[in-house]
Amino acid sequence: MNMEKIKQSQKFPLTIKRIGINGEGVGYFKKQVVFVPGALPGEEVVVEAVKVHPKFTEAIVKKVRKRSPYRVKAPCPVYEQCGGCQLQHLRYDQQLKEKRDILIQSLERHTNFNIEKMDIRETIGMEDPWKYRNKSQFQIREVNGKVVAGLYSLNSHRVISVPECIVQHPATNKVNNEVRRILEDFRIPIYNEKTKKGIVKTIVVRVGVETGQVQIVLVTTGKELPRKEMIIKEIKKRLPEVMSVMQNINPKKTSLVFGDKTQKLAGTEYIEEKMSVFSYELSARAFFQLNPEQTLKLYDEVKKAAQLTGKEKIVDAYCGVGTIGLWLAEDAAEIRGMDVIAEGITDAKKNARKHGVENAMYVTGKAEDILPKWEKEGWHPDVIIVDPPRTGCDEKFLQTLLKIKPKKFIYVSCNPSTLAKDLQFISKHYQVEYIQPVDMFPQTAHVECISQLILKCN
Numbered sequence: 001m002n003m004e005k006i007k008q009s010q011k012f013p014l015t016i017k018r019i020g021i022n023g024e025g026v027g028y029f030k031k032q033v034v035f036v037p038g039a040l041p042g043e044e045v046v047v048e049a050v051k052v053h054p055k056f057t058e059a060i061v062k063k064v065r066k067r068s069p070y071r072v073k074a075p076c077p078v079y080e081q082c083g084g085c086q087l088q089h090l091r092y093d094q095q096l097k098e099k100r101d102i103l104i105q106s107l108e109r110h111t112n113f114n115i116e117k118m119d120i121r122e123t124i125g126m127e128d129p130w131k132y133r134n135k136s137q138f139q140i141r142e143v144n145g146k147v148v149a150g151l152y153s154l155n156s157h158r159v160i161s162v163p164e165c166i167v168q169h170p171a172t173n174k175v176n177n178e179v180r181r182i183l184e185d186f187r188i189p190i191y192n193e194k195t196k197k198g199i200v201k202t203i204v205v206r207v208g209v210e211t212g213q214v215q216i217v218l219v220t221t222g223k224e225l226p227r228k229e230m231i232i233k234e235i236k237k238r239l240p241e242v243m244s245v246m247q248n249i250n251p252k253k254t255s256l257v258f259g260d261k262t263q264k265l266a267g268t269e270y271i272e273e274k275m276s277v278f279s280y281e282l283s284a285r286a287f288f289q290l291n292p293e294q295t296l297k298l299y300d301e302v303k304k305a306a307q308l309t310g311k312e313k314i315v316d317a318y319c320g321v322g323t324i325g326l327w328l329a330e331d332a333a334e335i336r337g338m339d340v341i342a343e344g345i346t347d348a349k350k351n352a353r354k355h356g357v358e359n360a361m362y363v364t365g366k367a368e369d370i371l372p373k374w375e376k377e378g379w380h381p382d383v384i385i386v387d388p389p390r391t392g393c394d395e396k397f398l399q400t401l402l403k404i405k406p407k408k409f410i411y412v413s414c415n416p417s418t419l420a421k422d423l424q425f426i427s428k429h430y431q432v433e434y435i436q437p438v439d440m441f442p443q444t445a446h447v448e449c450i451s452q453l454i455l456k457c458n
Contacts (some may be wrong), residue, residue, distance in 0.1 A: 006032055006049050006057045013065070016043045018105065019098040021417060023086025023445030034059050037154070038080070040068035040090055041098070070094040076166050083154035085167060085443040092442065096123040099447035100437050106416035111424040119434035124297050129442030132291045134273075135206040136165065136172040137257050140180065140190055142198075147184040149176055149203055157193060167443055171207040175214050175239055179203050182234045186227045199224060201250065202257055206282065209292045210274035215244040217284045218265075219258065221251050225265075232266045244268045246284045258285050270347070275299075280321055280351055286344050287320040294440045298412070298448060299327040301436050302385065305410045305452040308332050312382040315406070317367040317397065322348030324385055324412070325360055335360040336381070338370050368396040371404055385410040392418025398425050405429065409453040414440070419449055431456050 006012070006029060016025035016039045025039025027047075033056045039045050044066035047059035074080075074088035087095050100123045107115050126132065138149040141159045150162035164173055183190065183200060191198035202219035216235065218225065225231070225247060235242055245266040250259030262284045270281040275292060282288050289295040302324055306314070308331035316325035319337030321344050329335050329352075337360065339345055348362040363370060371381075384406045386393055392415060401409060409430055413419035423432055430453040440448040 004030055006030070006034070006052055008049055008052050010049045011046060011062060012049075014039075014045050014047050014059070016041050016045065018101060019087075019090075019445065021102055021106065021445060029057075032057060036061060037086075038089060039064075040071055042066075042068045043071075078150075078160050078162060081153055082151050082160045082162060084151045084162070084165070086445045088443045092125065092129050095129075095442065096125045096439055099123045099439060099445075102445065102447055103416045103419075103435065103437055103449055106420040107423075110417065110420035111427070113423075113427070113432070118432065121434060121436045123437040123439050123447065124294075124301070125439045126291075126294060126442055129439075130166055131169055132293060132442065133165075133168045133172070134209050134288075134292060135204070135290055136168050136176055137202060137204050138162065138176055139202055140183070140200060142190040142192070147180050147190055149180045167441075169207050169209060171212070171214060171241065172205045175205045175207075175216060175242065176203055178238050179205070179216060179218075179235065182231055182238070185234075186230055188226060188231070191221055196253075199226070204248075204257065204284075206271065206288075208271050208273035208282070211272050211279075212241060213243045213271040213273075214239070214241045215246065215271045215282070215284065216242055217246045217248050217258075217262070219248045219250050221249075223249055223263075228265065236266070242267065243271050244284075248284060275323075278323075278326055278351070278355060280323065281347050281354075282321065283343050283347055285341065286347050287341070288323070289440065291440045294438060294448075295323075298438050298440065298450065299324060301438065301450045302410055302412060303328055303331070305436075305450055306331075306383050306385070306408065308383075313379065315367070315371065315381040315384040317384060317386045318388045319348055319362065320344050320387070322351050322360065322362060324387060326351060326355060326357055328385075329357045329360055332383075333359065336374070336379075337362045338365055338367050340364065340366060366394070366397070368394060368400040371400050375404055380404070381406045383408040383410065385412065387412035388418075390415040390418065392422050395425070398422060402426060402429055405455055407455050409455075411449075411451040411453065413449045413451070414446065416447060416449065419451065423451065423453075426453070429456055430454065 014027040020026045025036040046063040051058040070091040148161045150160045189198040191201040204217040206215045249261045270283045313334045316337035325335040342364045345364045352360040433452040436450045438448045
């Protein structure tokens with residue numbers, strides 16, 4: 001059958017069927033998939049093709065003929081230019097439903113599961129889905145002698161100035177704006193991507209939401225930072241809440257914000273954050289969840305999924321600063337964690353000592369290297385918990401899991417596509433009991449999921 005292809009700049013009507021994994025509307029024209037940012041399920045729109053690919057087309061809305069009843073006015077003034085949020089134009093209760101659907105779409109695409117028979121739970125949301133992010137990473141540029149801090153525009157390296165981000169904790173906005181002014185006042189050379197000249201690339205601000213402590217990390221191209229002492233003095237004067245000022249050196253042209261070397265400029269090397277009875281020391285590069293309120297719910301769901309009796313040996317793979325393991329330690333016989341970032345492991349050990357958790361040990365390295373050694377030594381885990389990056393679990397790790405065969409595997413995922421692929425990979429030996437979506441990032445298309453997997457009796 002010779003199907004007529006969509007042409008560049010072609011305008012055509014489209015009915016939006018669902019939300020895609022990046023928050024765009026998805027429809028079909030002459031059996032070809034079309035992605036339309038800003039369009040919502042149920043809407044009838046006229047679109048214009050802007051990029052035609054072999055398997056799909058990207059289009060923009062020219063006219064909305066039938067609006068979704070869930071469409072709202074996005075409160076952020078730069079929402080349509082900034083790439084940070086994707087769903088501010090969708091009513092929040094409906095965002096939660098669409099996020100569950102994004103998970104289902106990934107399972108349909110990447111697995112052969114009977115999805116209708118699966119226990120896929122309703123998404124756990126927030127009462128107030130704004131001002132929740134405890135960390136900002138704002139790129140900085142110099143425009144007409146002014147220092148601008150903000151986020152990249154969608155699919156570009158153009159920085160959109162964001163003086164007041166409404167999903168950021170107010171403290172991060174305040175500190176970010178003040179640091180930007182200080183850099184401007186002292187005429188610190190700002191990095192220019194085109195000329196590769198300049199020094200300061202990014203301002204990273206993290207706040208301990210419960211403690212009020214703030215850390216600033218200035219990411220620079222090299223060790224040099226002109227007028228360093230004046231910058232530190234001014235930060236101390238204008239921002240007494242800042243406990244830690246760090247410099248991270250990243251000379252590479254890369255999408256990664258941080259380089260390998262971090263040095264202290266002033267204050268402590270870490271800030272403290274509290275969650276429930278725990279307090280955590282957070283160094284500049286240590287991973288910590290960006291939404292503390294939802295993190296409590298997420299970790300409680302992990303605890304529910306683990307169903308601990310006090311006798312279990314637990315592995316916390318990709319453990320970061322040890323947050324999940326510490327959360328479960330009192331209900332387990334032993335916790336062992338590992339991560340490839342050495343600073344995170346140092347923090348995890350400190351955090352365990354500080355809370356008197358004696359049944360936890362942490363080592364630097366990859367789970368797929370460490371687990372077989374422990375197995376040889378006669379130490380066998382009952383439960384393995386993973387919280388990997390967006391790329392999902394390393395295949396070697398999954399192969400190791402299938403060899404070691406713990407009774408229970410708890411998978412905390414921030415990417416439904418890689419989650420689905422990984423679940424398919426291990427489904428020969430593990431049964432997916434249920435998946436619980438949690439909304440860690442309201443107003444965006446991201447969805448976090450906790451999957452409980454039980455070893456099948458072969």
